[in-house]
Amino acid sequence: MFSLSEENYLKAIFHLETAYKSGVSTNALAEEMQTKASSVTDMIKRLSDKDLVNYKRYQGVKLSEAGKDAAIEVIRKHRLWEVFLVEKLGFNWDEVHEVAEQLEHIKSEKLTNELDKFLEYPKRDPHGDPIPDAKGNFAVANRVLLSELKKGEIGICVGVKDSSAEFLQYLDKNNISLGKEIEVKEKEDFDQSMLIKMDGKELRISNQISANLYIKTT
Secondary structure (H helix, E strand, O other), X not given: OOOHHHHHHHHHHHHHHHHHOOOEOHHHHHHHHOOOHHHHHHHHHHHHHOOXXXXXXXXXXXXOHXXXXXXXXXXXXXXXXXXXXXXXXXXXXXXXXXXXXXXXXXXXHHHHHHHHHHOOOOOEOOOOOEOOOOOOOOOOOOOEEHHHOOOOOEEEEEEEOOOOHHHHHXXXXXXOOOOOEEEEEEEOOOOOOEEEEEOOEEEEEOHHHHOOEEEEEO
């Protein structure tokens, strides 16, 4: 059994390791956890003593197989609870992250499996992220960022990189949601901002927006 804090660190290391495809530095982990580097060092030692991470100086920290399994289990619970909150309790997608952060630490494996069954084994959460199955397997995410598309290319919005309430509220305000077809009409060389077409209407968006929208090209 792991503490709430240990689970949060394992999840953070998993996400950073996936993003950077390498070991996670103490500074990067401290920034992610919004804490001091000394606190991160103490936690890495605790996790290392439990054989959940491997740490090498100048190479950063990596999850062991046991650590990866534990992180994926927390992520699985988090994303299943997000589906439940949206589909069964009527929460908006910008409201569920913080609630799921609390629910993800419930220890009952039976509850997690029954929740998965009750929801009819969803493959993705409300933000488009893949939900691991009971064996820890993820659905393959065949997607790119909207910012990578060129003028004239078209794709379907399938996820968000930034799941903050502020970003999701911006998307709602501009009627950008999962499943929407987006066509790149113009792309500025200067700042990479875009003019996109969606639902027959044109909208200009910044690079900060396009770099946080996942697209499956058509």
